[in-house]
Amino acid sequence: KEPEVRGVALDTNQAQISVINIPDIPGSAASLCRKLTESGICLDTIVQSERQHESGGRTISFTLSRDDRKLVDDALSTLLKEWKGSYLIDGIAIARISSVGAGMPCTVGTAGRMFRALANASINIEMIATSEIRTSCIVSENDGTKALQAVHKFFELNNNSVRSGGS
Amino acid sequence: KEPEVRGVALDTNQAQISVINIPDIPGSAASLCRKLTESGICLDTIVQSERQHESGGRTISFTLSRDDRKLVDDALSTLLKEWKGSYLIDGIAIARISSVGAGMPCTVGTAGRMFRALANASINIEMIATSEIRTSCIVSENDGTKALQAVHKFFELNNNSVRSGGS
Ligand SMILES: C[C@@H](O)[C@H](N)C(=O)O
Ligand SMILES: C[C@@H](O)[C@H](N)C(=O)O
Secondary structure, three states: OOOOEEEEEEEOOEEEEEEEEEEOOOOHHHHHHHHHHHOOOOEEEEEEOOOOOOOOEEEEEEEEEHHHHHHHHHHHHHHHHHOOOOEEEEOOOEEEEEEEEOOOOHHHOHHHHHHHHHHHOOOOEEEEEEEOOEEEEEEEHHHHHHHHHHHHHHOOOOOOEEEEOOO | OOOOEEEEEEEOOEEEEEEEEEEOOOOHHHHHHHHHHHOOOOEEEEEEOOOOOOOOEEEEEEEEEHHHHHHHHHHHHHHHHHOOOOEEEEOOOEEEEEEEEOOOOHHHOHHHHHHHHHHHOOOOEEEEEEEOOEEEEEEEHHHHHHHHHHHHHHOOOOOOEEEEOOO
């Protein structure tokens, strides 16, 4: 029978940043990504949650490889000047853990169970990007290995985990 | 040669909600999902972006099928009472458009190009959950069909799109 989670991957080579106060109009997300891509920066997880204040600006958070972090300020400097009030902030040092589901009926709640596996190991979740069969959680860098083991154990995976990016 | 995007799906049967001021400690995300899953609610896209204020509370936004929206208030009432200052807000009427990539080198910037396809059609992006090869964008419900056509056209997909959830 199909396992609920087919595999889990840990990437310890990522950094997280957010751009705050992005104009909430068509083209902003596209321009942000274009500037980064043009500088050869690869974005891994990109998250934008629902509008929360009437202030109108939006925040986009993303993760990228640590080596690329130094390229970001130049890549975005023109855009940040153009978008009055916008700025970049760095998140804490992180690790990214992602699971790939086996397409179970979603009332099984696989994403929530992955959050439970992390909570049981007292790991705080910093960022979440989940869609259908794939759940990505960002945790503090120090919790990376513990997170991989916790999810592995919770879903009874034997050799289905992958580590990448460790230095 | 591999296409950059293998397929795109539109779901017009989703609603978006956010829970605001969630205690930022291990277990919050897991408890939120457990309460919803126990009421038979299926979560599709779940997004939590980086901490932005020192206020300490976090926001989790998610999408679910419209029929399940009426079950949410009861499902979460105990938790929302327990989490002082937390509350639920409904987002605007939405559609979800997701593309599945073909695993191109990420410097191609497929997610950003999908945002560009939407921007070219003057479609505002309300929520983003992107991880590696899959990009999910939430747009206003009225933009759903236009979004599917725009992404389809931009990536030159012929019969690789799927519509679901239309009433
Ligand atoms: C904030 C950003 O996502 C904007 N709404 C856009 O469509 O690009
Ligand atoms: C806010 C929520 O994600 C919390 N940090 C948790 O780990 O559950």
